[in-house]
Amino acid sequence: MASKSDTSDTRISADIVKTLRAGIGRISAEVIGEIQARIPEYARPSDEVYIKVVRMTVEQAIDGFLDHIQDPAAPWDPEPFRMIGKGEAAEGRNLEPLQAAMRLGARVGWRRLTEIADPLGLSPQSLYDLGEAIFIYLDQLADAAAEGFDEARAHAAGEIERRRNRLLDLLLSRPPAGSEAISDLAKAAGWRLPKTVACVALDDQHGTCRSPALPPDVLIGLERTTPCLLVPDPNGPGQARMLETALRGYLGAIGPAVPLPAAASSLRWAAEALELSGRGVLPRGLLRCTDHMATLVVFKDEELVEALAEVRLAPLAHLRPTQQDRLAETLLAWLRYGRGAGEVAARLHVHPQTVRYRLRQLEELYGDQLADPDIRFELEIVLRARRAAALAARPL
Missing domain, CATH: 1.10.490.10 (Globins)
Known part of the structure; x- marks a missing residue:
């Protein structure tokens, strides 16, 4: 009441x-x-x-x-x-x-x-x-x-995020999507079309890859099979430092800068570099593909490189493993740094007389082959691959 x-x-x-x-x-x-x-x-x-x-x-x-x-x-x-x-x-x-x-x-x-x-x-x-x-x-x-x-x-925000995810899908599709479709979706997503981009492949083997703090113009695809970022104008002022700061502590690989239609290629190269890093062929941490292009080329078709190695390293096959290693190391240094024993000795941290002895051995084993520039080029390829594989096999 x-x-x-x-x-x-x-x-x-x-x-x-x-x-x-x-x-x-x-x-x-x-x-x-x-x-x-x-x-x-x-x-x-x-x-x-x-x-x-x-x-x-x-x-x-x-x-x-x-x-x-x-x-x-x-x-x-x-x-x-x-x-x-x-x-x-x-x-x-x-x-x-x-x-x-x-x-x-x-x-x-x-x-x-x-x-x-x-x-x-x-x-x-x-x-x-x-x-x-x-x-x-x-x-x-x-x-x-x-x-x-x-x-x-x-x-x-959710709608913009969905549009940005769809835009990333289009940019990374193979074959690439049409320029008109990309332009329309970029406009709807509020994303300015850059002239060049670089993709970053991130390691997420435990499924815990967290989203880094990045500027809004960086497209983020952490839910993709290969977690990745797409960075516009990667060679622009401050971009390199921005990535280093935002990705400190991450395991990943930064692909080369490419025209926008080639974004998928930048990601593919970054993913290959990341895979080689996981195997120990390339350094761990955040690496740049542009610093390791030769290794990427060498490991692009490992079976082919192995077949080439069987041919070009055949003169060493009958030697003991330790002898093979010493001569292969000396030959690679000779191919990379010149034909002077002093320079090669300085690179290998051994006495010049030791280098001269090894080089005489190599001349006896290879004969006129070392005078052929094509053979020297192929030798450097297989010796680089051999050294990278050896480094990867070392215990941590």
Whole structure:
């Protein structure tokens, strides 16, 4: 059963509701005037449609408050103000202008209540209770608008992310997608088409590859079979340092810079370098393909290199493994650094006389073959591969 005070409050609330409903148009006009005068974001005097929307919103807010004080137990529908929050997000604003508009509306409403307090015989306590109700209602409106705003922003961010993922799929497809399709999707994703790109292949053997902190123009594909990044204009100012900083502690390989239509090739080379790094052929950590192009070429077809090695290293086959290693090491240094025994000795950290002895052995084993530039080139290929394989086989 309702108490006497409850009955009194209901009667007073009904009187207030009746009085305020009669003047809702005047109050709405005053609120709108205050909002447009004080909040630049809502000052569009020449936009009749926009003014109509603002008026409907204000009237809806006032009407909702009157319904609330008339029947506090009635359910409240926050959806209209969730939609307002979504609209603010769609306009590209934050919530500060809307919150300021709500505060202005509450101020005008409070002012009008104080003006009619004496004619209605409101006690100070009743006026206080109504003022508190205004600000509780204001909080409800703000919360509903914030929910709608956050939902719209999350949806927009999710849609942009989906478009960026689809764009990455197109850029890395083989054969490459058409330039028009890529251009249209890049525009929809808010991504500027660069002239060159580089792909980064990341190691995620444990499925725990976390997203690095990167600029928004870097496309991220950590859910792909080969987790990767696509970096626009990789040779631009500060790009190298940006990658080194963002990927510190990661295992990965940075592919060469290529024209945008060749993005898939950059990723393929990066993935091959990463695989060689995992085998120990290339260093661990974050490596750049451009620093290891010769190794990538050599290991592109290992069976072919092995077949070539059987032919070119046949003169060493009858020697003991330790002899093979010493002569192969000396021959590679001789091919790489010149034919002077002193230079080769310095590179190998042995005595020049030791190098001369080994070179005489090699001349006896290979004869005129060492004078043929094509054979020397093939020898360097197989000897580089042999050395890389030996390094990879060493225990860590």
